[in-house]
Amino acid sequence: MIEQISFGIVFVLAIFFFVRSVRKITRNIKLGRDIDLTDNRSERLMTMVRVALGQSKMGARPVAGFMHFLVYIGFILINIEVLEIVIDGIAGTHRVLSFMGGFYDFVIGFFEILAVLTILACAVFLVRRNVIKIKRFWNREMSGWPSSDANIILFTEIALMIALLTMNATDYLLQGRGADHYIEAGSFPISKHWAVLFAGMTDSTLIGIERFCWWFHIVGILGFLNYLPISKHFHIILAFPNTYFSNLKKKGQFTNLESVKKEVEIMFDPNADPYAAPPEPDPNAEPVRFGAKDVQDLTWKQLMDSYTCTECGRCTSECPANQTGKLLSPRKIMMSTRDRLDEVGKNIDKNGRNQEDGKSLLHDYITPEELWACTSCNACVQACPVNIDPLSIIVDLRRYLVMEESAAPQELNMMSTNIENNGAPWQMSMADRFNWATEE
Numbered sequence: 121m122i123e124q125i126s127f128g129i130v131f132v133l134a135i136f137f138f139v140r141s142v143r144k145i146t147r148n149i150k151l152g153r154d155i156d157l158t159d160n161r162s163e164r165l166m167t168m169v170r171v172a173l174g175q176s177k178m179g180a181r182p183v184a185g186f187m188h189f190l191v192y193i194g195f196i197l198i199n200i201e202v203l204e205i206v207i208d209g210i211a212g213t214h215r216v217l218s219f220m221g222g223f224y225d226f227v228i229g230f231f232e233i234l235a236v237l238t239i240l241a242c243a244v245f246l247v248r249r250n251v252i253k254i255k256r257f258w259n260r261e262m263s264g265w266p267s268s269d270a271n272i273i274l275f276t277e278i279a280l281m282i283a284l285l286t287m288n289a290t291d292y293l294l295q296g297r298g299a300d301h302y303i304e305a306g307s308f309p310i311s312k313h314w315a316v317l318f319a320g321m322t323d324s325t326l327i328g329i330e331r332f333c334w335w336f337h338i339v340g341i342l343g344f345l346n347y348l349p350i351s352k353h354f355h356i357i358l359a360f361p362n363t364y365f366s367n368l369k370k371k372g373q374f375t376n377l378e379s380v381k382k383e384v385e386i387m388f389d390p391n392a393d394p395y396a397a398p399p400e401p402d403p404n405a406e407p408v409r410f411g412a413k414d415v416q417d418l419t420w421k422q423l424m425d426s427y428t429c430t431e432c433g434r435c436t437s438e439c440p441a442n443q444t445g446k447l448l449s450p451r452k453i454m455m456s457t458r459d460r461l462d463e464v465g466k467n468i469d470k471n472g473r474n475q476e477d478g479k480s481l482l483h484d485y486i487t488p489e490e491l492w493a494c495t496s497c498n499a500c501v502q503a504c505p506v507n508i509d510p511l512s513i514i515v516d517l518r519r520y521l522v523m524e525e526s527a528a529p530q531e532l533n534m535m536s537t538n539i540e541n542n543g544a545p546w547q548m549s550m551a552d553r554f555n556w557a558t559e560e
């Protein structure tokens with residue numbers, strides 16, 4: 121009974137803290153501007169199924185994609201076993217789902233094979249990161265916590281899988297010895313070999329190890345659940361809504377600032393009255409900010425993107441600016457956005473509202489040098505396995521620089537002046553346009 125009560129307390133606390141963290145992240149995402157992405161539901165659903173569930177974009181790098189698929193499937197399916205562990209924990213039963221007979225045996229056996237494949241895949245991931253040192257895992261923005269985060273989760277997954285196999289191995293021995301409470305259930309194609317290590321132990325030692333692994337496994341899973349919201353691994357959950365709300369427009373199709381668009385439309389409209397008085401501004405309307413300076417100026421989808429980023433670096437490794445040694449890394453754009461959003465969220469937690477802290481995403485987290493290095497080629501958007509759009513954030517921050525701070529690079533200012541004066545980006549008069557065709 122004490123074990124059941126302890127389990128109940130641990131379980132309720134874990135769920136409580138997880139829900140609290142998720143609510144905070146949801147609140148932070150809602151700080152963003154509104155954007156309507158409720159159109160084309162069937163296309164959105166298909167995109168989610170293809171990209172998040174089917175991991176279609178991971179196939180661009182087949183080896184990493186395959187191993188990620190193993191870890192993903194292994195982790196999701198093996199955690200179905202958690203359902204049984206939770207019921208057993210609360211009810212004080214043992215292998216409660218074993219009434220399913222042969223199907224149960226098959227599932228437990230299948231999970232064991234998946235557990236071994238997951239251990240192997242995690243080991244390969246650790247080697248790629250820490251021994252081979254693949255470049256995209258060692259960029260500037262990956263020093264410190266982001267690098268530890270990835271390693272922590274890989275070691276944790278290995279430890280959880282070993283605990284699962286050890287739990288099964290001792291259970292297998294106890295079942296064979298007819299120990300009380302350990303009913304015969306499950307098939308153990310892997311752990312029955314692993315059980316050789318424990319064969320000489322007494323029943324009480326085996327029960328101790330089995331109980332320890334059982335607790336380690338479930339506490340590890342619940343701990344992992346609470347670790348998700350503070351790590352890049354929250355993408356396990358957010359990949360689904362994030363791909364559902366993907367940008368379905370063609371890549372390269374830019375959004376317009378409505379206020380600027382209206383001005384241009386009037387200029388191009390032959391029927392427009394150039395002397396018409398402008399409409400009266402709404403005194404209750406929020407002042408319009410052109411572009412984005414801080415996270416609240418971005419849309420909720422862009423903020424959701426930042427929490428969904430897996431920090432895989434595929435975007436950065438495809439980025440021509442990064443490849444040619446520029447400061448820009450699209451992954452760092454997403455990480456900075458999330459870090460600033462977290463900071464704003466903590467500010468709200470502390471003060472009850474977002475008290476001005478004198479900081480902003482632009483300048484304090486992302487510099488103009490990074491922004492102007494972008495060629496707006498969309499390679500990062502194309503490469504992202506969870507349909508994140510770093511370019512849209514870059515463009516919004518640049519818009520702020522140009523429209524609110526008049527801080528475009530000299531070359532761009534010259535080009536704009538030339539377009540305004542000469543109708544072309546070059547510094548030559550319209551009258552001289554056909555000089556090139558003049559015979560000497």
Ligand code: SF4
Pocket residue numbers: 435438439440441442448449450493494495496497498499500501510511
């Ligand atoms: S759009 Fe910009 S950030 Fe993205 S890959 Fe191209 S240059 Fe890099």
Ligand code: SF4
Pocket residue numbers: 428429430431432433434435436450451454503504505506507508510
């Ligand atoms: S934006 Fe996408 S591709 Fe880039 S690091 Fe994040 S998840 Fe990976």
